[in-house]
């Protein structure tokens with residue numbers, strides 16, 4: 001199961017934490033992360049829930065501004081917090097999988113500035129020094145494409161920019177930051193694994209006439225990031241598309257791609273839905289749009305529920321990128337039912353079945369962490385969107401394990417997938 005710091009912690013001023021770019025950025029919901037799930041105070045209770053749910057691993061992220069409040073000054077109380085959390089996880093027999101960057105950027109920093117890459121490398125190195133003896137698996141950065149798209153192209157996420165050129169520059173710096181963090185880990189430890197978590201979506205053309213745009217959008221969402229991290233190059237077709245829109249990508253310096261591809265022990269896959277593509281010269285910078293099948297089942301956020309596309313995605317990753325181990329770092333659904341969330345149970349069964357199918361086809365999947373342990377702050381969409389296996393009543397901060405949580409616990413304990421009753 002997974003969570004991220006800003007989505008659950010609250011306590012934004014506690015123990016010397018500095019502001020992050022999200023502290024005052026409220027999206028269309030108007031909600032903020034000021035309290036969230038009050039995890040900074042209730043973390044012991046939450047770890048006990050994990051234990052009750054029988055999982056053997058927990059993916060969480062560190063809030064960078066707790067450790068380096070202004071991006072460079074160290075705050076020991078922040079380090080101590082995650083120290084206690086990691087120790088308690090290990091006592092409970094739950095393996096920590098730690099994400100270094102899940103969008104909680106110290107306010108003074110900006111991913112369009114190359115200097116942020118080095119600040120990130122310093123922060124990553126400090127985390128490896130502090131926790132590397134107990135954390136076997138690290139994820140550097142979560143969902144580069146989403147940060148680029150929502151944070152810098154559409155302005156829907158912090159820092160709220162709308163600039164295509166700065167967006168692709170930010171994405172490059174995020175990839176470079178990943179590579180620098182890998183180098184820092186390799187210089188310190190050989191016994192820990194490191195990977196990256198990409199938001200990936202398999203693409204399908206709506207009709208034969210849409211094949212080109214389906215491939216183009218695959219370049220924009222998937223290949224731009226996968227090729228860079230796993231092959232050490234940007235795909236030519238997508239580079240041409242970007243350059244046609246924003247001009248020469250001259251911020252890509254000699255040696256950057258070697259750094260970005262410094263090595264991954266695994267690739268994290270965050271999967272929510274496929275993209276069904278249609279050409280539309282009027283739309284966006286690239287002349288395509290995502291359409292949906294009116295017959296497809298949907299989550300309460302309107303996202304199509306397409307589990308079989310997950311098998312396609314995993315098989316394709318193996319076919320195109322070789323046998324790099326795959327960790328499903330996120331997969332989940334916004335479903336507003338509790339505690340009897342029959343639809344989430346069906347979602348889980350369908351997606352876990354799809355993962356098993358891929359494994360049977362020889363894809364090296366090494367784990368699955370569901371998104372999310374509990375309902376939390378869904379960024380610009382606030383608290384109305386519920387992804388948790390545990391329900392959170394925000395008025396009382398009461399937690400209730402949903403039926404889906406019990407179903408997931410049964411699978412985790414048996415280490416076998418059973419069809420829901």
Ligand code: IFM
Pocket residue numbers: 004007143270330371378387
């Ligand atoms: O809640 C988010 C998470 O922070 C990043 N991946 C998608 C999730 C659901 O939208």
